Amino acid sequence: MSGFDENPFGEPNIDNPFADPAIQQATRMTSNVSLEDYNPFEVQAKPQLQINSSNTVAVVQPLSQNIPPPQTSSLAASAPSTSLQITSEELQRRQEELDRKAAELDRREQQLQGNVPQLNNWPPLPANFCVKPCFYQDFEVEIPPEFQKLVKHLYYIWMFYTMTLCANIIGGLILLFNEGNISNFFLAIFYTVLFAPASYVCWFRPAYKAFRNDSSFNFMVFFFVYFFQTIYTVVQAIGFKQLGYCGFITAISQFQGTAGSIIAGLLLLIIAFCFALTAAANVLMITKIHTIYRSTGASMAKAQQEFTTEFLRNQHVQEAASSAVNTAINSQFNNSRY
Numbered sequence: 001m002s003g004f005d006e007n008p009f010g011e012p013n014i015d016n017p018f019a020d021p022a023i024q025q026a027t028r029m030t031s032n033v034s035l036e037d038y039n040p041f042e043v044q045a046k047p048q049l050q051i052n053s054s055n056t057v058a059v060v061q062p063l064s065q066n067i068p069p070p071q072t073s074s075l076a077a078s079a080p081s082t083s084l085q086i087t088s089e090e091l092q093r094r095q096e097e098l099d100r101k102a103a104e105l106d107r108r109e110q111q112l113q114g115n116v117p118q119l120n121n122w123p124p125l126p127a128n129f130c131v132k133p134c135f136y137q138d139f140e141v142e143i144p145p146e147f148q149k150l151v152k153h154l155y156y157i158w159m160f161y162t163m164t165l166c167a168n169i170i171g172g173l174i175l176l177f178n179e180g181n182i183s184n185f186f187l188a189i190f191y192t193v194l195f196a197p198a199s200y201v202c203w204f205r206p207a208y209k210a211f212r213n214d215s216s217f218n219f220m221v222f223f224f225v226y227f228f229q230t231i232y233t234v235v236q237a238i239g240f241k242q243l244g245y246c247g248f249i250t251a252i253s254q255f256q257g258t259a260g261s262i263i264a265g266l267l268l269l270i271i272a273f274c275f276a277l278t279a280a281a282n283v284l285m286i287t288k289i290h291t292i293y294r295s296t297g298a299s300m301a302k303a304q305q306e307f308t309t310e311f312l313r314n315q316h317v318q319e320a321a322s323s324a325v326n327t328a329i330n331s332q333f334n335n336s337r338y
Helices: 021-031 070-113 145-179 183-213 216-238 248-252 259-295 300-313 315-337
Strands: 047-051 058-062
Touching: 145 183, 145 259, 183 216, 216 248, 216 259, 248 259
Parallel strands: none
Antiparallel strands: 047 058
């Protein structure tokens, strides 16, 4: 036995744990605190172990005793409640919007099933107006989705044509002040009052009903009327004199050298270009709709069959036929009686 400075029960090559620099620094820090400075009633901060990124030596440092003010904690507590309140209002608004859309879809479904009568909504006039709406028009409800865009474009063409007719009245007023020709002005008013509603009823409504019901008869009516409408729009764009249209011929005749005539000619040229644009849109639309009509396999025989069926289903026709039959029977009975 060499002496008592070695531990006979331990490993002879183990290092001294108190030689660790971190433990020695912690021991020096705790040794600086005197007994007089010790307050047993003061809450001491527990030391926190922080790792320095530059080396791997662990350093024990006390936590900072800077307690945040109570205002910060109150603001932090109130922030989530404000966010929660905004979220609740947004959810309530979205729920009301969904309920409104659901009610609208339910109303449209009931209208399609015939449970709720469809109220006319076109033209969109005020409720207390002297004239009531004459037609029911709803592209999203009555027109198939694949044809809604096409029918809307046809409706926009009708609107543009109507605005061009109104602009033609202004052109007639310009001719009245520039040339003293009053006939063009009154003819422009007459054409607007006549052709604006007639074009809607004679070719837009047949096209609308044709796409709505897949009706060959309405397609035939549309093609027949719209063909003449296209030719008539070309005549309006040409603008022969004394016909009431501010076309190209009438507009070019106004360029006589003076400043007033040049301005009048330019304004009439704008109206002439509007008629020409309407004619081009008519040609494009009738070609496109005719292509769709041919692709559906429709024919003249189908149109005649639909016309016969619709004619016999008409209430006025049935009443007239029933009245004629009753009159014939009564007359025959009276003749046989006498």
